[in-house]
Amino acid sequence: MNSLVAIAYVPDTESKIKVGPDGSSIDESDVKWIVSPYDEYGLEEALKIRESKGAGTVTVVSVGPERVKTGLRECLARGADDAVWVDTGETKNLDALGVSKALAAVAKAATFDFFWFGQKGVGPDESLVGPMTAELLGLPHVANVVHLDVGEGKVTASREIEGAHEIVECSLPAILTAQKGLNEPRYASLKGIMGAKKKPIAEKKLADLDVPEADPAAAKARWRKLSLPAPRQAVKLIPADDPAAAAKELVRLLREEAKVI
Amino acid sequence: MSQPAPAPVDPLLTSPVKTLLSGDVPEDLVFPYPAIPADEKETVSAFLGSFRDFAKDHVDPARFDREHGIDAKVVRGLADLGAFGMIIPEAYGGYGFSSSAYCRVTEEIGRTDASLGILIGGHQSIGLKGLILFGTEEQKKRWLPKLAAGEMIAAFALTEPEAGSDAASIRTTAEYDAATDTFVLNGSKHWISNGGFAEFFTVFAKDVKLDAKDEHRRITAFVVTKDLGGVEPGPEEKKLGLKGSSTVPLELKNVRVPGSHLLGERGQGFRIAVEILNTGRTSLGAGCVGGSKRMIELAARQATSRRQFQTRIADFEIIRAKFARMVVNTYALESMVYLTAGLVDRGLADYSVEGACCKIFGTESVWQTINDALQIAGGNGFMEEYPYERALRDSRINMIFEGTNEILRVLVALSGMKEIGEGLQEVGRALKAPLSSFGILSDYAVRRVLRTLPAGRISRVAPALAPEGEAVARYAMACGRAVETILRKYGKGVLTKEYHHERLANVGIDLYASVAVLSRATSSIEAKGEEKSAEEIRLARIFIRGARHRVVGQLKDIDRNLDPDVTAVSETAYGALGYAFPYWE
Ligand SMILES: Cc1cc2nc3c(=O)[nH]c(=O)nc-3n(C[C@H](O)[C@H](O)[C@H](O)COP(=O)(O)OP(=O)(O)OC[C@H]3O[C@@H](n4cnc5c(N)ncnc54)[C@H](O)[C@@H]3O)c2cc1C
Numbered sequence: 001m002n003s004l005v006a007i008a009y010v011p012d013t014e015s016k017i018k019v020g021p022d023g024s025s026i027d028e029s030d031v032k033w034i035v036s037p038y039d040e041y042g043l044e045e046a047l048k049i050r051e052s053k054g055a056g057t058v059t060v061v062s063v064g065p066e067r068v069k070t071g072l073r074e075c076l077a078r079g080a081d082d083a084v085w086v087d088t089g090e091t092k093n094l095d096a097l098g099v100s101k102a103l104a105a106v107a108k109a110a111t112f113d114f115f116w117f118g119q120k121g122v123g124p125d126e127s128l129v130g131p132m133t134a135e136l137l138g139l140p141h142v143a144n145v146v147h148l149d150v151g152e153g154k155v156t157a158s159r160e161i162e163g164a165h166e167i168v169e170c171s172l173p174a175i176l177t178a179q180k181g182l183n184e185p186r187y188a189s190l191k192g193i194m195g196a197k198k199k200p201i202a203e204k205k206l207a208d209l210d211v212p213e214a215d216p217a218a219a220k221a222r223w224r225k226l227s228l229p230a231p232r233q234a235v236k237l238i239p240a241d242d243p244a245a246a247a248k249e250l251v252r253l254l255r256e257e258a259k260v261i
Numbered sequence: 262m263s264q265p266a267p268a269p270v271d272p273l274l275t276s277p278v279k280t281l282l283s284g285d286v287p288e289d290l291v292f293p294y295p296a297i298p299a300d301e302k303e304t305v306s307a308f309l310g311s312f313r314d315f316a317k318d319h320v321d322p323a324r325f326d327r328e329h330g331i332d333a334k335v336v337r338g339l340a341d342l343g344a345f346g347m348i349i350p351e352a353y354g355g356y357g358f359s360s361s362a363y364c365r366v367t368e369e370i371g372r373t374d375a376s377l378g379i380l381i382g383g384h385q386s387i388g389l390k391g392l393i394l395f396g397t398e399e400q401k402k403r404w405l406p407k408l409a410a411g412e413m414i415a416a417f418a419l420t421e422p423e424a425g426s427d428a429a430s431i432r433t434t435a436e437y438d439a440a441t442d443t444f445v446l447n448g449s450k451h452w453i454s455n456g457g458f459a460e461f462f463t464v465f466a467k468d469v470k471l472d473a474k475d476e477h478r479r480i481t482a483f484v485v486t487k488d489l490g491g492v493e494p495g496p497e498e499k500k501l502g503l504k505g506s507s508t509v510p511l512e513l514k515n516v517r518v519p520g521s522h523l524l525g526e527r528g529q530g531f532r533i534a535v536e537i538l539n540t541g542r543t544s545l546g547a548g549c550v551g552g553s554k555r556m557i558e559l560a561a562r563q564a565t566s567r568r569q570f571q572t573r574i575a576d577f578e579i580i581r582a583k584f585a586r587m588v589v590n591t592y593a594l595e596s597m598v599y600l601t602a603g604l605v606d607r608g609l610a611d612y613s614v615e616g617a618c619c620k621i622f623g624t625e626s627v628w629q630t631i632n633d634a635l636q637i638a639g640g641n642g643f644m645e646e647y648p649y650e651r652a653l654r655d656s657r658i659n660m661i662f663e664g665t666n667e668i669l670r671v672l673v674a675l676s677g678m679k680e681i682g683e684g685l686q687e688v689g690r691a692l693k694a695p696l697s698s699f700g701i702l703s704d705y706a707v708r709r710v711l712r713t714l715p716a717g718r719i720s721r722v723a724p725a726l727a728p729e730g731e732a733v734a735r736y737a738m739a740c741g742r743a744v745e746t747i748l749r750k751y752g753k754g755v756l757t758k759e760y761h762h763e764r765l766a767n768v769g770i771d772l773y774a775s776v777a778v779l780s781r782a783t784s785s786i787e788a789k790g791e792e793k794s795a796e797e798i799r800l801a802r803i804f805i806r807g808a809r810h811r812v813v814g815q816l817k818d819i820d821r822n823l824d825p826d827v828t829a830v831s832e833t834a835y836g837a838l839g840y841a842f843p844y845w846e
Contacts, residue, residue: 189343
């Protein structure tokens with residue numbers, strides 16, 4: 001059984017995010033990039049399916065600038081067979097629909113049983129690309145998968161919903177988005193890392209894939225403004241030697257400085 | 262009488278530290294600072310990422326320390342990652358890491374957990390190294406793939422209760438039976454790292470039936486696998502630190518070792534042991550780089566968050582001075598380690614002295630850095646909930662094993678002196694023979710490179726660091742003169758002049774660290790410009806300023822000292838078996 005796995009290469013959750021000078025993008029200069037953790041679950045599940053069936057391929061796909069190739073290499077090191085890089089070139093801040101169209105175009109040229117996504121990227125946290133791609137391809141879609149049983153031409157997926165689990169059966173090929181708990185992703189071994197160097201990364205240009213959203217003017221959604229949460233104020237300690245005076249001071253501060261009462 | 266001009270020598274046949282100690286700056290070796298090939302950088306970065314992820318999920322140094330061991334699951338996980346096969350050639354199932362790459366990963370392991378460092382380093386740097394260096398094709402094919410996969414863990418068994426630093430005095434015997442081509446081994450080793458679970462041992466024994474000129478030429482090295490029977494590890498030692506690692510005595514009881522397990526030739530064992538240890542020390546220095554970086558991180562977090570006197574601890578100048586010392590020394594150590602590793606990768610023929618410098622400087626610098634970090638943490642530093650006390654305990658052994666720092670200082674000094682000694686007829690020959698018992702076994706006719714500049718000059722240092730470069734060149738020259746004076750004064754008696762050995766070794770280490778720092782900062786300036794290298798220039802200046810003070814002090818002491826008084830003080834203590842100056846009594 002063949003799988004496609006969409007890979008988002010995102011800022012490390014531990015990176016300190018800075019807003020760029022244009023006020024609507026992040027300053028990428030000091031960002032450390034990682035494969036989105038949710039995509040790792042998708043990749044791991046695809047690898048496990050290939051291993052349990054003893055046949056099939058796992059292809060990882062990423063849409064983005066040159067750096068995403070490093071993310072693809074990492075996936076190849078973990079065991080994916082080959083990779084497709086959609087080079088976004090000069091295009092910045094492609095919207096979710098643009099990314100989905102590019103991925104759908106790659107999928108149309110491939111034969112696959114599963115197309116895996118993370119239940120969300122890390123960063124925009126929109127949870128849009130998986131469902132949009134399913135829509136564009138006209139395929140069934142199961143979101144937030146935490147357990148999967150693979151049958152003949154169909155799968156039974158357990159998905160996490162508010163306060164409960166829902167069991168869904170769907171036909172293949174299908175689009176699945178992976179949620180934490182689905183599996184424990186493996187680590188890339190040295191053997192995998194060395195082997196990955198010999199595995200192919202096919203390169204496609206966004207321009208060749210008929211994605212009108214690549215033109216910022218045609219994007220259906222765009223980032224207008226980014227701002228960081230206000231920094232937390234330093235804690236102010238009121239000496240409590242005299243409780244009555246302390247209470248009085250607290251009320252004064254709440255009224256005059258914090259202006260909440 | 263004019264001497265014929267010496268023929269030019271391939272710089273890779275020389276040694277940077279020996280060259281410095283004999284008065285010259287080895288510019289051809291030291292400049293430019295080694296660059297890491299892109300392909301290797303990619304592999305190593307990917308592996309480091311993987312190792313960090315693994316460590317985050319499974320490595321709990323406090324637990325290893327508490328429970329006195331690393332769980333089998335973690336060992337298995339590391340094996341799956343490929344951590345046990347880094348330096349094993351690809352042809353035998355390993356990954357053929359360069360010395361630089363191995364050092365970089367060892368650094369990361371050192372930053373993570375010292376016991377893990379023993380597990381992985383004890384296996385590769387010493388346990389199986391002999392097989393790579395001296396094994397036959399057949400032996401390598403037989404064991405290396407299993408060792409690379411971590412299916413067999415390796416250990417190195419040289420030390421015995423009566424034979425520590427003087428390893429040539431081992432008593433374990435190997436009795437050869439020609440009829441069955443078998444050696445029968447008997448004896449007791451002790452303090453064998455990984456010994457509790459290793460299945461592959463590189464063992465050294467006296468080959469009693471071998472006819473040899475002296476005792477250390479009767480030592481033979483063997484691959485002893487657990488399945489031969491009679492290899493009996495004793496109980497785990499209770500130790501100050503490295504509690505997660507295995508350290509056991511090893512009894513060898515009539516172990517019948519087939520001739521096919523012989524490593525190298527009969528009688529070559531001592532040389533093999535020395536060579537294994539000599540090639541492994543650079544990576545021990547790399548582990549210390551990792552440990553130092555971790556301490557700086559912890560201390561920085563601690564000092565910037567804790568307040569006293571309404572001020573961050575970090576803002577007090579005495580604390581700042583500690584940070585500068587930690588960072589500057591770590592930068593110098595890192596520069597020395599990766600310069601050495603880069604030279605090894607370029608094919609430097611003999612790097613025993615440089616490896617010893619990395620080991621001495623690394624182990625003492627990380628010790629001081631941990632001590633500083635602990636001090637910055639105050640009372641918390643003393644508490645078990647914080648990682649400082651464990652780091653302190655774990656790092657103490659570094660100055661003792663893999664050649665004690667005392668023995669290695671003797672090695673550095675005598676090797677350095679040999680260079681000039683060979684030019685002085687009266688001491689040349691005399692220096693040669695006894696050196697071998699300290700592990701100076703170089704076959705290479707190490708010569709000084711033809712001077713292209715008058716001594717005392719250095720041409721390739723960036724202008725911003727020219728004064729520092731000149732100082733280093735000047736002190737190298739002064740050191741060369743000091744060596745000559747010592748040699749003329751003591752002749753072959755120099756072999757026991759350890760007061761001077763220690764001073765010369767200290768000078769050699771400081772000079773080597775200084776040129777490493779100069780080279781690295783210069784490469785940075787050449788790549789990024791002076792402005793963007795301002796911080797590195799600063800580190801170089803601070804380090805070399807400190808090095809100058811130390812070097813001047815040591816050289817002065819070579820000239821004039823109170824050595825006879827020092828001897829007398831120690832004699833009194835030996836005579837009284839303690840402190841001999843009553844006050845209240
Ligand atoms: C945790 C641990 C793990 C170890 N792992 C291994 C292992 O895997 N394999 C193995 O074979 N060994 C191992 N060792 C042994 C270790 O290498 C020895 O402890 C070391 O070589 C020193 O020997 P020693 O302890 O007998 O000290 P000694 O040789 O008795 O030295 C005592 C002191 O005298 C000093 N001294 C000795 N000779 C001189 C001299 N000529 N000049 C000046 N000072 C001198 C030493 O520097 C030291 O300070 C391990 C030891 C420990 C504690």
